[in-house]
């Protein structure tokens with residue numbers, strides 16, 4: 001199903017940008033916000049790379065896009081954010097193939113996946129939503145900064161950051177099991193702290209760093225978060241919450257409006273849960289304390305021998 005008329009009007013009103021000749025890479029692109037972000041990029045004329053852990057799901061997503069955009073140039077790359085080895089192999093492939101990238105959207109994320117720990121022994125939510133993104137970013141940045149043009153780099157955070165409790169490093173190893181939402185919110189707080197510091201570090205380089213958040217929209221992730229209520233909700237909830245399409249316009253907003261680096265972009269109504277994207281103020285707690293967190297993360301990654 002192609003983009004709705006309202007989205008097309010919004011895109012036109014927001015600069016009518018063309019991404020012809022540009023490449024957009026989206027992680028977790030087979031579903032939800034990542035799929036729709038990829039569709040928006042294809043609609044605007046970009047070549048798109050779907051970076052997914054499940055290549056069968058990725059192929060289905062590509063086929064679905066090709067039905068509506070038969071001339072689209074869509075490539076699939078394998079990437080499992082819960083495995084540092086997979087992240088390293090992915091970045092190696094990017095470099096070895098000299099892949100050109102103009103916008104890189106770190107969208108993949110998880111709420112309460114089944115299974116105990118990641119391949120590297122981390123809590124699966126912390127490991128996927130924060131450590132995987134941190135490692136991917138640090139490995140990919142030197143390559144992206146060396147490209148001959150500017151690159152927009154977006155990490156996907158969440159409205160949950162507003163409710164996040166202070167970081168507890170025991171979350172990284174599932175030691176206390178404080179509850180799914182607590183760990184999810186803290187994983188996104190870690191990502192927001194890191195990304196805010198990163199944007200400052202990269203300011204003036206060829207890589208412009210931003211944060212996006214989708215507000216609240218019904219996707220497999222949110223249905224999973226609702227537990228047994230998920231299936232009942234899905235019938236009506238799509239209408240009550242932001243449409244996934246509206247929640248997927250942050251990349252287009254950033255490319256059209258050029259907000260200040262380090263800005264957080266996402267829906268702005270009803271406590272940032274609903275509406276079209278705008279710049280949202282990042283909670284104070286996400287603007288401080290990155291040094292200790294980064295130090296801890298670096299040591300944890302060093303501890304793991306990645307071949």
Ligand SMILES: NC(=O)c1ccc[n+]([C@@H]2O[C@H](COP(=O)([O-])OP(=O)(O)OC[C@H]3O[C@@H](n4cnc5c(N)ncnc54)[C@H](OP(=O)(O)O)[C@@H]3O)[C@@H](O)[C@H]2O)c1
Nearest residue numbers: 028031032033053080081082108109158216217219220221
């Ligand atoms: N939906 C919301 O209301 C909401 C609110 C705030 C923030 N977010 C954030 O928005 C992003 C997209 O979520 P969504 O709502 O669109 O959920 P979704 O439809 O479930 O999509 C999540 C995507 O991430 C992928 N993924 C999960 N674990 C992965 C891993 N280890 N390696 C690679 N890919 C992995 C999933 O792949 P599989 O299909 O293989 O599982 C899927 O493609 C996430 O970062 C989420 O935290 C969503």
